[in-house]
Amino acid sequence: MRKESFEFLKKLVAAPSPSGYEQPAQRVFRDYVAPFAEISTDVIGNAIAFHKGGGKGLPRVMLIGHSDEIGFQVKYIDDNGFIYFGPIGGVDPHLLPGQRVNIHGRNGAFLGVIGKKPIHLMEPKDRETVVKLESQYIDIGASGRKEAEQLVRIGDAVTFSWGLEKLHGDRVTSRGFDDKAGSFVVAEVMRRVAEAAKKPLIDLYGVSSVQEEVGLRGGVTSSYSVNPDIGICVEVDFSTDQPDVERKHNGEVGLGKGPILPRGANINPALFELLADTAARKKIPVQFTGIPKASGTDANVMQISRGGVATALVKIPLRYMHTPVEVLSLADLENAVKLLTETLYRIKDKGGFIPV
């Protein structure tokens, strides 16, 4: 991966963006995309990049990846200055005790830790159960409520404090790859198309969406306003090459084996075939899964926006989803960028996607 792209990915995942509080990550997206696309932001916070194709009345194609990540929200501060919080999105309470977190206050981010009763003091039965999220608390070092309130406001967002680090080979770990990996791929495709010698025969919109983790909300408004003929959602997917995830239900997909192309009700058959055929022709590795119902992604709301959109999903294999140590392969990101860019150049008109 080129150095500038890697630095962009690193900055994007480091920027805090729990659902409803995404603008720090959106600013990173907008700054990166601005030199090669027209960029706008809608009232809910979606960042929409636009690249005009070579002609008039071209099909409108929309790519979407969500910038929001899971996190927490400050709900209550007790008399001793301990901070109680609720989840933003699908948070696993197993993970939290002993973690370092950043609270994003009005004067910037500061560190806190999620406290825990020492194991010595725990009853044997308590060692086998999870501490409920509402009983967990953040310690910012404040000596009391008043001191804490000088830094923290009710409603402030909280994130795990981990950013991107390299593992062995081309594998990297971070919080928030779900789905800033998708936003990253969308931005990179916009760049590749803008830098190419030939203009594609489509009008291309690249959306870094918001509030996906709390109900696909940015996907609804951006699909409506962009009004695409064709839409491709870039998301992460469960990599089943970790020891404790079974393959019979989730399919056999692994890191470094290419992006995943699902089939099923949420996927337009002709658009799937176009992606799969492009992968075969260009020798881009891909993996296949089945999703027999509406997917839990922005592709769902995009497909049923207005009169319907020819929709597909391109998914990046990811281990340990919704933990602060998500792991992916950089090659999978690059192959997703390549596959999408090559596929876009094969779209010539909006016909051909209506099932017969």
Ligand SMILES: [Zn+2]
């Ligand atoms: Zn996601």
